[in-house]
Structures are given as C-alpha cells and as structure tokens.
Amino acid sequence: MSSEVEFDHHTDRSKLKVSDEVAIEITDMNKWYGSFHVLKDINLTVNRGERIVVCGPSGSGKSTLIRCINRLEEHQQGTIIVDGTELSSDLKNIDKVRSEVGMVFQHFNLFPHLTIMENCTLAPIWVRKTPQKEAEETAMHFLEKVKIPEQAHKYPGQLSGGQQQRVAIARSLCMMPRIMLFDEPTSALDPEMIKEVLETMIELAEEGMTMICVTHEMGFAKEVANRVIFMDAGQIVEQNEPNEFFDNPQSERTKLFLSQIL
Amino acid sequence: MSSTDNSYVRTEMLPEREAPTGNVGIVGWIRKNLFPDVFSSILTLIALFFIYQLLAGLVPWLTGGIWNASSLSECREIIGDGPAAACLAVIHERFWQLMYGFYPSDSYWRPNLAFILLFAAISPVLFDGVSRKMFIATATVPFIGPWLLWGGSFWAPVTAALGFVVGYFVYKLVAKSMNNLLALILGPLAAIIWWLVISGYVSSGLASVIPLGLEPVASRDFGGFMLAVTLGITGIALSFPLGIVLALGRLSDLVIIKTLCVGFIEFIRGVPLITLLFVAQVMLSYFLPKGTDFDIILRVMIMITLFASAYMAEVIRGGLAALPTGQYEAADALGLDYWQAQRLIIMPQALKISIPGIVSTFIGLFKDTTLVSIIGLSDPIGWVKLIQSNSEWTGVVWELYGFVALVFFLFCFSMSRSSMYLERKLQTGHN
Numbered sequence: 001m002s003s004e005v006e007f008d009h010h011t012d013r014s015k016l017k018v019s020d021e022v023a024i025e026i027t028d029m030n031k032w033y034g035s036f037h038v039l040k041d042i043n044l045t046v047n048r049g050e051r052i053v054v055c056g057p058s059g060s061g062k063s064t065l066i067r068c069i070n071r072l073e074e075h076q077q078g079t080i081i082v083d084g085t086e087l088s089s090d091l092k093n094i095d096k097v098r099s100e101v102g103m104v105f106q107h108f109n110l111f112p113h114l115t116i117m118e119n120c121t122l123a124p125i126w127v128r129k130t131p132q133k134e135a136e137e138t139a140m141h142f143l144e145k146v147k148i149p150e151q152a153h154k155y156p157g158q159l160s161g162g163q164q165q166r167v168a169i170a171r172s173l174c175m176m177p178r179i180m181l182f183d184e185p186t187s188a189l190d191p192e193m194i195k196e197v198l199e200t201m202i203e204l205a206e207e208g209m210t211m212i213c214v215t216h217e218m219g220f221a222k223e224v225a226n227r228v229i230f231m232d233a234g235q236i237v238e239q240n241e242p243n244e245f246f247d248n249p250q251s252e253r254t255k256l257f258l259s260q261i262l
Numbered sequence: 263m264s265s266t267d268n269s270y271v272r273t274e275m276l277p278e279r280e281a282p283t284g285n286v287g288i289v290g291w292i293r294k295n296l297f298p299d300v301f302s303s304i305l306t307l308i309a310l311f312f313i314y315q316l317l318a319g320l321v322p323w324l325t326g327g328i329w330n331a332s333s334l335s336e337c338r339e340i341i342g343d344g345p346a347a348a349c350l351a352v353i354h355e356r357f358w359q360l361m362y363g364f365y366p367s368d369s370y371w372r373p374n375l376a377f378i379l380l381f382a383a384i385s386p387v388l389f390d391g392v393s394r395k396m397f398i399a400t401a402t403v404p405f406i407g408p409w410l411l412w413g414g415s416f417w418a419p420v421t422a423a424l425g426f427v428v429g430y431f432v433y434k435l436v437a438k439s440m441n442n443l444l445a446l447i448l449g450p451l452a453a454i455i456w457w458l459v460i461s462g463y464v465s466s467g468l469a470s471v472i473p474l475g476l477e478p479v480a481s482r483d484f485g486g487f488m489l490a491v492t493l494g495i496t497g498i499a500l501s502f503p504l505g506i507v508l509a510l511g512r513l514s515d516l517v518i519i520k521t522l523c524v525g526f527i528e529f530i531r532g533v534p535l536i537t538l539l540f541v542a543q544v545m546l547s548y549f550l551p552k553g554t555d556f557d558i559i560l561r562v563m564i565m566i567t568l569f570a571s572a573y574m575a576e577v578i579r580g581g582l583a584a585l586p587t588g589q590y591e592a593a594d595a596l597g598l599d600y601w602q603a604q605r606l607i608i609m610p611q612a613l614k615i616s617i618p619g620i621v622s623t624f625i626g627l628f629k630d631t632t633l634v635s636i637i638g639l640s641d642p643i644g645w646v647k648l649i650q651s652n653s654e655w656t657g658v659v660w661e662l663y664g665f666v667a668l669v670f671f672l673f674c675f676s677m678s679r680s681s682m683y684l685e686r687k688l689q690t691g692h693n
C-alpha cells in the first residue's frame with residue numbers, strides 16, 4: 001500500500017475507552033484444514049471497546065482466525081470464549097452467538113435478491129423477532145449513519161462497491177452486535193471508496209464498538225487501533241500499540257513485511 | 263514531437279445529429295436483420311420460399327376445412343374433386359371428448375373452476391400487485407381442487423387439510439417440550455395416523471351431521487386434456503417441493519440422508535418413465551395390502567411425480583451450486599438458522615437461477631403425460647386412438663394429431679413465456 005488515506009477529522013484517542021471486561025478470549029487455539037496446520041497456538045484476549053487490527057502476508061491465517069470467532073470455521077484445539085460463551089461442537093445455539101457478532105466481508109456478500117432495506121431488516125425480523133416497522137426504523141437509522149438512506153429501496157446490484165460495503169456494515173449493525181469483525185473490508189474497493197468505508201468504521205470505533213479488523217490500511221490502524229497484531233504462518237508474531245508497532249517493530253518478519261507494504 | 267501535437271481541447275460541444283436513413287425504422291430493421299450481406303440475403307430468400315410453400319399448402323387446407331359432416335366418408339364426398347381440405351368435422355364432433363373424456367358434461371364447470379382456482383393460486387407468484395391474501399388460495403387449492411374433480415363429501419378435503427394442522431401442532435409441541443429431531447419424526451407420524459385412522463371417522467361423522475358434497479366422478483371417466491392437465495399439474499405441484507427436498511438432501515452433511523437421496527435420484531433417472539408407469543399399472547398392487555382399491559390415476563400421479571422430482575432435484579442442485587459461498591456465510595454470520603437461511607436467502611436465489619431448467623422439466627413432464635395412453639388411460643392421445651377406432655372416423659390422422667399438438671403447444675408455450683416473464687420480473691441489477 002503505497003499511499004495512506006487521509007482522514008477528514010482526527011480522533012481524540014483519549015476518548016476511546018477500553019473497559020476491563022473481556023469480550024473475546026482465545027486460549028492455545030489450534031486449527032487444521034485436513035492435515036494443514038493453519039493456526040498455531042493462538043492466544044488473544046480482547047477487552048470490550050478494544051479495536052484490534054490484524055495484518056500479515058497473504059495466507060497467514062488472518063481470515064481463518066476471525067472466522068473462528070463466529071464459528072464460520074471450527075477449531076480443533078484450545079478454547080474460544082465469545083461474550084462468555086465457549087464455542088464448542090456441542091454448543092446448541094451457535095446462532096445466538098453469531099447474532100451478537102457482526103461480520104463484514106471483503107466481497108460484501110449482500111443478498112442481491114433483496115432491497116437494501118430488506119437486507120438490513122431481514123435478520124432483526126427473523127432472528128430477533130423485531131416487529132417490521134421497528135426494524136425498518138432501526139435500519140433507516142443505521143443507513144443514515146453510513147450516509148446512504150436514499151438508497152434504501154434499491155437493490156445491491158445498483159450500488160457502487162463502497163456503497164455496498166457501507167450497506168453491509170449497516171446490515172451488521174442492525175443486529176445491535178456487541179462485537180464487529182471485519183475481513184479486509186476495503187481491499188475490493190477503489191481508493192475513493194476505501195476512504196468512505198474507513199470513515200464509517202472510524203465513527204463506529206469512536207462509539208466504543210469492540211472491533212477486530214483484518215486490514216492493511218495503516219492510516220486506519222494509526223487512527224483508531226489500540227493494538228496491531230502481525231500474523232505469519234498461522235502464528236501471532238508480534239503485537240503492539242500502533243505507533244510502537246510501525247515505528248519500532250521488533251521481529252525481523254515484521255520489519256520485512258512493513259518494508260514491503262509501506 | 264512537440265507537446266502541442268498531443269494536447270487537444272474541445273472548444274465547442276457537438277450537437278446531436280439525426281441518425282442516417284436506413285438505420286432506423288422498418289427499412290432499417292429489414293436491412294439490418296434480413297439483408298445485411300449477400301450470404302444472409304440468400305438464406306433469407308430461401309427461408310421465405312419454404313415458409314411460403316408451407317403456408318400455401320396449409321392455409322387453404324385449413325380454411326377450406328369441412329366442419330359439417332358425420333363421418334370421414336361424408337367429408338370426402340363434400341370435398342369431391344376439389345382441392346385437398348381438412349376434415350375438421352371430427353374435431354367439431356368430438357371436441358368435448360378430446361377435452362374432458364367421459365367426464366359428465368353437466369359437471370364440466372368443476373374442472374374449469376379448479377383450473378381457474380389454480381390460476382388464483384399461482385397469481386401471487388407471477389404478479390406483484392396481487393394481494394398477499396391470495397396465498398390463502400394457494401394453500402386451499404391442493405385440497406379443494408381434487409374434491410372438485412372427483413367429487414364426494416366436502417369433509418374429505420377438510421379433514422385431509424386438518425392432517426397438516428395436526429402434524430404441525432404435534433411438531434410444535436414436541437419441539438418445544440422435547441427436541442427438534444423427535445419433533446421431525448413425531449409431527450409427520452401424527453399426521454399420517456390422522457389420515458389413515460382418524461380422518462375417516464371424523465369426515466363421515468361430519469358428513470352425517472351436515473351432508474355436503476358433489477356427485478362423485480370415477481377416475482376411469484377422466485380423459486382428454488383434462489386428464490393430461492390434471493396429471494401434469496399435480497406432477498408439477500408435487501415434484502417441485504420434493505425436488506427441493508431431494509436437492510437439499512443430496513447436499514446434506516448427514517451420510518444416510520445423502521446416500522438415500524443420491525440413490526433415489528440416480529435410480530429414477532436411470533429408468534424410463536414408461537417402465538415406472540407399467541409398475542404403477544401392474545406391480546404396485548402386489549406391494550399393497552390385498553383388497554385396497556388404489557386409484558389408477560393416483561398411482562400414475564405418484565410415478566410421474568417421483569420421476570419428475572428426480573430431474574427437478576438435479577436442476578435445483580445446479581442452482582444451489584451456482585450460488586457463491588459468501589451468501590451462506592453472510593446468512594450464517596447474521597445468526598439465521600439453517601431453514602431460515604434456506605428459505606430466505608438460498609432458495610429464492612437458487613430457484614431464480616434454475617427457472618429455465620425448472621420450466622423445461624415442467625414442460626417435459628406435461629408432455630410425458632401422453633405416455634399414460636400406453637397403459638390404457640384415455641388422455642388426448644388415447645382419445646385420438648379411440649376416435650380412429652370408430653368406423654366413422656377411421657383414417658383421420660392429421661386433423662386429430664394436429665389438434666392435439668396445437669393444444670399441447672399452447673399450454674407449453676404459455677408456460678415457457680410465463681417463465682421468461684418471471685425471470686425478467688426477478689431480475690434485480692447486475693449481480
């Protein structure tokens with residue numbers, strides 16, 4: 001990433017509070033795809049209100065890690081506790097955990113057969129049993145927040161990439177999640193659109209949302225993250241507070257990686 | 263090269279000009295589509311020649327057709343030495359039999375009404391403006407329709423529908439108090455017990471209190487296009503949900519369900535329909551308890567449904583495979599459970615993708631119903647043979663088969679058009 005996105009306003013970091021309460025606790029977690037060991041001895045504790053940026057080379061297991069957190073992938077060893085619930089195969093109500101954890105994908109994954117409004121109200125109506133009218137009001141609120149209320153009646157195919165990704169964020173927010181996961185939310189977008197999506201994410205961070213973002217947007221990391229995690233070959237190689245991480249990386253791998261992307 | 267050669271600034275915007283003549287309008291269309299170059303022009307002329315030849319033979323044959331005659335020989339007499347003409351009298355005389363078979367003529371309104379109700383039932387799918395309340399029609403037609411066709415006590419379809427209600431409540435109750443899997447078994451079981459054991463008493467009890475019913479019509483009196491349409495529509499209506507279930511079963515993680523579905527689909531697809539129909543005609547009675555009188559039309563319906571559902575399952579599986587995995591993941595990540603995800607996210611898209619294949623299967627199924635003439639049911643083809651075996655009309659071929667073909671074509675063509683309309687209606691942007 002040669003250029004860094006310039007943001008219009010600057011976050012007052014002192015306002016970004018982190019509570020002592022633990023939101024996610026991952027202990028000695030291992031995962032294999034068949035015989036391929038993708039995640040090795042992952043230990044990670046995320047407090048409520050923390051904003052974590054995960055970076056690392058392609059194939060290092062970043063996506064797999066955050067997909068384990070809402071159990072789109074199953075892990076084989078160790079424990080993952082999300083919001084006090086341990087994720088295990090005999091967990092009956094995985095949907096309950098998932099409805100508390102929002103996820104934004106690289107390729108948006110909006111439902112193309114539904115309007116923007118229906119995309120946003122579907123899960124609240126069917127999972128949370130919210131009355132339709134209320135769900136629509138909530139959806140409108142979040143669509144205004146991501147600055148596209150006027151597109152509510154359109155279909156995803158009629159929106160630009162950046163707009164679609166903002167709808168995807170609004171769709172997750174409509175479920176009032178306590179944790180948000182982002183998997184390279186801007187890497188399928190043009191520079192102009194990257195900025196509008198990142199600004200939405202920064203706003204979210206300022207409101208105290210617990211966030212884990214896989215991204216290579218270093219500007220975003222410096223602006224709001226309180227920890228940057230560097231992964232390589234399925235392991236957490238280094239983690240630090242962003243300024244330290246970028247200015248003074250410790251591991252050789254990190255240095256090499258940073259020299260390539262900055 | 264100096265830099266001025268490369269830079270250019272437009273000082274004046276160009277006004278819109280009229281398109282050159284011969285590019286627009288009917289002349290433009292003809293030139294572009296029929297005579298764009300020498301080779302295409304030659305092909306166009308050859309095609310026009312053949313079309314002319316065909317129409318020159320067909321149109322006088324039809325327009326000069328004889329409508330008033332009571333036998334083929336009378337037709338021939340009227341034509342005499344004149345130009346060849348169709349003996350349409352046979353269709354004039356036997357029209358109602360070709361349409362309804364031996365169905366009692368004072369009850370034609372019953373199949374007609376059933377047919378109209380059917381359109382009411384599918385209207386919410388086809389048209390936006392229709393009120394959602396029409397889905398009530400969609401739910402009741404499967405019970406009212408057969409009652410209209412076969413007649414009998416009004417309480418039979420009511421108690422049959424109640425079976426679903428009973429099954430649903432047992433399912434809900436068990437799912438709430440015990441677990442889902444048990445509910446999945448006990449719910450349908452309760453419904454089956456209701457249908458086989460209890461519903462008979464309930465319906466005769468109700469009938470003795472309020473006798474309400476239609477004159478019963480025996481299955482052997484069903485015939486002509488009414489029979490073809492009845493078989494076709496039940497086949498379509500039943501094979502569609504069955505196909506969805508089979509497609510999902512085939513993709514299931516549970517090995518037993520998967521094996522069962524694959525086995526069923528592959529077996530059915532590996533066997534010709536006519537074999538299944540023979541099985542329906544002859545063999546099914548071996549498997550059933552002695553003395554059970556199992557309607558031949560019902561048996562044929564079951565076979566046609568099973569046959570079509572195997573094809574349907576594969577068509578729908580194709581649609582499912584075409585969906586990006588991101589759709590499943592997004593549905594999961596939002597906390598939708600398996601059935602919600604299928605119903606709200608996956609199926610609407612997979613079915614939309616498979617519309618052309620689904621409708622092809624429907625059309626194929628509808629035309630395949632003519633095979634029942636081989637096992638002795640009098641569908642339109644069966645009726646053509648019956649009419650030809652009558653000494654008055656022996657030797658009439660083109661008129662009868664032509665008429666049957668025309669009616670089949672009208673049905674199939676409207677199905678194909680509706681499917682294109684539906685596809686366009688469901689089109690939502692470019693992904």
Ligand SMILES: Nc1ncnc2c1ncn2[C@@H]1O[C@H](COP(=O)(O)OP(=O)(O)OP(=O)(O)O)[C@@H](O)[C@H]1O
Pocket residue numbers: 033036038056057058059060061062063064065
């Ligand atoms: N379903 C799967 N089956 C087998 N291997 C997989 C599967 N998904 C991912 N992998 C492998 O696991 C490794 C980690 O994948 P992952 O998608 O987590 O990487 P990533 O860090 O997100 O990379 P990128 O930056 O390219 O998105 C890769 O080597 C990949 O090939």
Ligand SMILES: [Mg+2]
Pocket residue numbers: 062063064183184
């Ligand atoms: Mg990834």
